[in-house]
Amino acid sequence: AQSVTQLGSHVSVSEGALVLLRCNYSSSVPPYLFWYVQYPNQGLQLLLKYTTGATLVKGINGFEAEFKKSETSFHLTKPSAHMSDAAEYFCAGKNTGNQFYFGTGTSLTVIP
Amino acid sequence: GAVVSQHPSRVICKSGTSVKIECRSLDFQATTMFWYRQFPKQSLMLMATSNEGSKATYEQGVEKDKFLINHASLTLSTLTVTSAHPEDSSFYICSASLGSGGTYLTDTQYFGPGTRLTVL
Numbered sequence: 001a002q003s004v005t006q007l008g009s010h011v012s013v014s015e016g017a018l019v020l021l022r023c024n025y026s027s028s029v030p031p032y033l034f035w036y037v038q039y040p041n042q043g044l045q046l047l048l049k050y051t052t053g054a055t056l057v058k059g060i061n062g063f064e065a066e067f068k069k070s071e072t073s074f075h076l077t078k079p080s081a082h083m084s085d086a087a088e089y090f091c092a093g094k095n096t097g098n099q100f101y102f103g104t105g106t107s108l109t110v111i112p
Numbered sequence: 113g114a115v116v117s118q119h120p121s122r123v124i125c126k127s128g129t130s131v132k133i134e135c136r137s138l139d140f141q142a143t144t145m146f147w148y149r150q151f152p153k154q155s156l157m158l159m160a161t162s163n164e165g166s167k168a169t170y171e172q173g174v175e176k177d178k179f180l181i182n183h184a185s186l187t188l189s190t191l192t193v194t195s196a197h198p199e200d201s202s203f204y205i206c207s208a209s210l211g212s213g214g215t216y217l218t219d220t221q222y223f224g225p226g227t228r229l230t231v232l
Binding site: 034042044045094100101102103107 | 116154155156158161203205207220221224225226228
């Protein structure tokens with residue numbers, strides 16, 4: 001079955017430090033991959049997505065992710081963490097049936 | 113663009129009553145809408161896929177008679193939790209897709225802000 005795995009349910013970084021949130025996908029055919037952010041008691045906001053083409057995808061709020069087929073990975077990064085980045089982050093894939101499957105989420109804490 | 117709203121944002125009801133949650137695509141037509149359930153500190157669980165004008169497709173383990181889904185128009189889908197019980201308390205999130213299944217290559221799902229259901 002197709003799935004995405006997020007390594008690390010909790011990540012803490014200092015303000016200004018690099019943010020790295022890990023996501024690996026499992027599929028014989030690369031799915032379409034997404035990163036969403038969720039703030040408390042809110043829905044999900046799309047950060048970025050990979051469909052085809054350039055493997056380095058830039059999103060909102062300074063985030064980017066690189067699709068690496070050889071590693072079946074789609075890790076999310078941001079060069080410098082801001083306090084407002086503290087939230088829950090979900091990696092998601094979409095199959096040809098137009099259904100999403102979500103990772104278990106990574107809670108990002110930014111330490112001042 | 114691509115805004116999805118949900119109403120209500122919060123609802124508290126007594127055990128045994130039914131609750132209706134609306135999901136609307138405000139500035140686009142959504143042939144497909146999805147309903148998710150999210151427990152605290154957990155990921156989203158897909159409950160059902162709602163297609164305008166046809167019956168919803170439920171995921172395994174989701175009671176279709178308990179979670180009634182109606183997608184009467186291209187901008188509105190409703191989820192009715194019938195005879196709600198405390199274990200139905202959860203955060204319900206809907207999403208809408210811009211395209212049909214034939215355009216899955218670039219489809220993105222846009223999520224509503226969620227509805228917090230508390231059953232006493």
